[in-house]
């Protein structure tokens with residue numbers, strides 16, 4: 001398995017350096033490099049590890065598309081404020097969940113969804129925006145998370161580490177009901193009947 005480490009910022013570069021250190025086949029590339037160069041590198045890799053010093057949601061959506069095009073597993077570690085976000089591990093073609101599902105689920109279920117959306121717009125508008133700096137522990141956690149995902153991992157699993165309190169949220173993604181990639185609608189699908197269709201199948205199991 002050829003590992004490709006895509007990185008942004010000092011933190012991302014340090015994580016990538018650790019990931020490729022003892023692996024002569026592994027490659028590293030800036031996440032901000034030319035799109036064609038990244039696409040070619042993704043196509044030749046067996047696993048893509050992304051490490052960034054701040055959120056790059058739009059670029060990660062593009063990486064997700066590229067990895068799905070080439071059937072390559074990938075995972076991401078990023079620093080978002082005081083949170084070190086590890087994962088999710090995305091495994092194309094399993095229908096477990098994709099990056100689009102991850103962002104939408106977080107926006108819907110985390111308390112700070114509105115704040116996250118505002119920050120995302122600010123990050124997209126200003127390439128220099130972000131909180132620089134990291135600790136050796138954050139590097140070690142990021143490296144371990146990406147190595148674990150590269151060696152197998154659990155598709156859809158992610159962890160959010162609060163770097164101030166040390167608390168860890170671990171969870172797994174459930175794909176969106178209407179995600180065109182993970183749950184493509186069946187022919188004749190009527191979104192207004194989703195609840196009835198799901199419930200009637202469940203009731204048939206309970207009522208002979």
Ligand SMILES: [Zn+2]
Pocket residue numbers: 097098099100101175176179180181182183
């Ligand atoms: Zn999806």
